[in-house]
Amino acid sequence: MKVTIEDGCIGCGACESFCSDVFKVEDVCVVDESKIAGNEDCVKEAADACPVSVINVAE
Numbered sequence: 001m002k003v004t005i006e007d008g009c010i011g012c013g014a015c016e017s018f019c020s021d022v023f024k025v026e027d028v029c030v031v032d033e034s035k036i037a038g039n040e041d042c043v044k045e046a047a048d049a050c051p052v053s054v055i056n057v058a059e
Contacts, residue, residue: 001040003031003047006054015055018046029055 009028016023019042021035036043047055 001036001043002058003033003036003043004056004058005029005031006056008052008054010052012051014049014051015046018042018049022046 003022005028011025011028013025015029016025019039022032022039022043023046024030024032044057047057
C-alpha cells in the first residue's frame with residue numbers, strides 16, 4: 001500500500017485520530033511509511049475521514 005498526501009492539508013488531525021501509528025500532524029500531515037503494514041484498515045478510515053480529501057491510498 002502506498003499513501004501520499006496532496007497539497008492542501010489543513011492540519012486538522014482527523015487522520016492522526018484514526019491512525020496515529022501512521023499519521024502525525026505537524027504543520028501538515030506526515031506519513032510514517034514504515035508503519036503502514038498492519039495498519040491498512042485504519043489508513044483507509046483516515047483517508048475517508050479527511051475533510052479536504054488529500055490522503056491518497058493506492059493498493
